[in-house]
Amino acid sequence: MARGEADGVSDILAAVTPGGGKSLLPVLAAAHLINAGRIERVVWVVPRDSLRLQAEEAFADPLWRASLGHSLSVRSSENAPDPSRGLAGYVTTYQAVAAAPMLHLKEVSRNRTLLVVDEVHHLPVPSSSLDRNDAEGEEASAWSRAMLPLLQCASLRLLLSGTLERADGRRILGLPYYPAATTHTPEIDLDAPGWAVIGYSRAQALAERSVLPVTFGALDGEASWLEGGRAAGQARVGPHRLGGAVRNTTRPALFTALRTGFARDLLQEAFGATRRLRARRRAERGFGPTEFARGLGKLLVVAPDQASARHYLAMLQSWMPAAQAERDVRLATSSERDAHEALAAFRLLPEPAVLVTVAMAYEGLDAPDIAVVAALTHIRSRPWLEQMIARATRVDPHAGSYTDQQALVFHPDDPLFARFRAELENEQGSAARARKTQRISALTPERVVWSDEEPRAITPLESNAIGLRYALLRPITVARAERARASNALNPAIGCPDSERAPSLSERLLRQRLSATVAAQAAEDEANLCIPRSGNRPHRYNAVLKRVLGKARAAMTLAELEAALAWLERHRLSDHLHLLDGDARYAWSARHRSGGWLSKRPSP
Structure with missing residues (x-):
């Protein structure tokens, strides 16, 4: 321009x-x-x-x-x-x-x-x-x-x-x-x-090391509450597990957990992880326990409301000596007069090391020191959650090399957050395809429209944490490399020359390579804004490949599989999506392609 x-x-x-x-x-x-x-x-x-x-x-x-x-x-x-x-x-x-x-x-x-x-x-x-x-x-x-x-x-x-x-x-x-x-x-x-x-996209940013990979600490728990109006009498409900909550219990269980004992347990996990990180980095740099420095790592606590934020603040301060609590922990909510000063100090100074907020700091806050997030919020809309976890994914120039840094997000292990994580992993390419839809049960997420509003006529009673598990959301290249190394370790025949490998094994390996290549093309096209976001894009691309080759992979010979892989290395499946026209199973794809998404891919 x-x-x-x-x-x-x-x-x-x-x-x-x-x-x-x-x-x-x-x-x-x-x-x-x-x-x-x-x-x-x-x-x-x-x-x-x-x-x-x-x-x-x-x-x-x-x-x-x-x-x-x-x-x-x-x-x-x-x-x-x-x-x-x-x-x-x-x-x-x-x-x-x-x-x-x-x-x-x-x-x-x-x-x-x-x-x-x-x-x-x-x-x-x-x-x-x-x-x-x-x-x-x-x-x-x-x-x-x-x-x-x-x-x-x-x-x-x-x-x-x-x-x-x-x-x-x-x-x-x-x-x-x-x-x-x-x-x-x-x-x-x-x-x-x-x-x-x-x-x-996030996949591109991870590949270029512009943002940090995220490790999620999912904390499961149980919650009990009273339900019903006071006039008709309130009935005790629960205990219900957060991770097994279904249609009618997800929202009230989460609401209760964020305001009772479960919130304390999650906050303790995040606080402990932050203390261990700061202690390790101090030891690596030879700093004493009272020396201030940038790059030690900070904790961001996102609360569901201002009353809970003040409660979390008091909880955190009770775990420290009084002088340290006054210096290290700050509150930034819209009702606090010094909220902007607290935000500025958290961003620009070595201390405070902990910030408690509701919404002021979740979007756009540029504080690379943040290494740990305690996601104690009931909001489950995808844009909000993406913005929240991004507070910890900025590369900190004061924290050492890129490989020594990692974002850590602690969150309730409810079905809605689990679904968000699965979608994010799918779009990074770490997962080849979305899971098949199952009937709603205590083991599968609810599929009704989620509302971020607080449930009515709920009186929280008690909750507690019962288990913590970690999951690393990795960039696509790292995930593929690790899967390949694990596969090679489990099957020594993979490293053999083709002439020494059993035909069935060769066919299986070629089919795996075809699947990975198809999934990679689908993920790359979406990352480059060539196709709209959708959970079943690898399925559509597989259908295109079958139309082009005239045969399913399961029925192909070894030579045909090799030819199919060679064809994929020279062509893009997005150029052949017109082959799905007229098939009712892929009417959505054809409609969007004709609208302009799929027909105009950026030039190489």
Whole structure:
């Protein structure tokens, strides 16, 4: 764009995995486009007041200044006149724009402006039928109505998001969508005129070591509660296991666990892991127990509500000497006067080492020191959970080499969180295919629509933890390499020459390689935004391969299997998805391909 080679582009959409470094993009764009005379000012709008300082820091970062050769600065502004004050631009919030829309519209229209909309998924397309019944939706729609004139007036627009979807299913303001019936899930038109799309998935970020792998500590437990109105009398329910909860017990069991003994047990596990990590890193560096230093690792505690957050704070402080508790543990909630100071200290200073919050710090918080997260929250929407675990996946430059770092997330072992983990692992390519749907039972997750609202008429009684298990969510390349090493160790014949291997074993190995190659192509195409997210993409790609070759793998000879593998190494299955047209079993794929998702794969 700076060289004039992309004059038709006026909108840039950056779908970057949380923690993938999207805050560099506004600096990169401003450094090149202001120098080229394409724009004159930058207006960066963020969803939370706590993120304004981080945006200022992004422009002031000395390493980025040296790398990009720029000397630009922006200032954090509210609604005072002349928000830029002679600098290259300013940073404000959605709330500030909604409070004084004309002030910001004049600033955007006065100069050729690059408008940066951070976490654009916070802005829904206004819908009056939803707004009237939902206070949160009404506030978000007010932000959207105030932001719309700025989007229309800006010379260039840079829209950033780590989660290009909303929990309520509504469309996101400013994004191009395919026309579809209101009952269908909205789909973004990645080939819309005037748009450039940047996709950076978690799988790509892990492969490039831009984010850390995650180890989940899943804590199971039992919970009991009273249910029913006081007039009719309350009945005791439980104990029910969190990990075995079904349709009617998942929400109340989780609600109870987060407010009783189970929460204390999970918090103790996270607190103990943080202490052990900090002690180990102190010993490795030769620091004494009272020396302060960056890179030792910190704990972020995400609570379900403010009352629970204060209870967790008191619990944590009771496990330390008074002086240390006052220094090391802070609370950041919307009702605390010093919440922003606590957030800033947690981000920028060696101490405090523990921060308790509800929602202020879950999204956009750039604190690479965070190594452990205690996920004591009832929210189970996927975008929220992705943002939460991403607080611990940033690479800490003060904590040593990449291989010595790892994010650790402790969470209740309920079916909804387990499903989220399975989806995340599927999309990284660590799992070849989704599990088959089973009937609802005490051993399988519920399949009804989950609501993050708290259950009514519930009185928590007691809960306790009964077991902890760890699971490492690994990048696809590491997972494949480890599976290959394990397979070789269990079967020495794998390392034999082809002539010395039994034909049945050779066929089985070739079929395994075919399956892995098909799954890899499906995962790569989705990561590169060539196909929409879906749990059964390897199944569709396998169907395409069968149509191309005219025979199922189970019926192929050794020579045919070798030929099939050679064909896959030279071709992409996404170029042959038209072979599924007319088959009712794959009507969904054909419909989306015709809409533009599958037919326009990026050039190699």
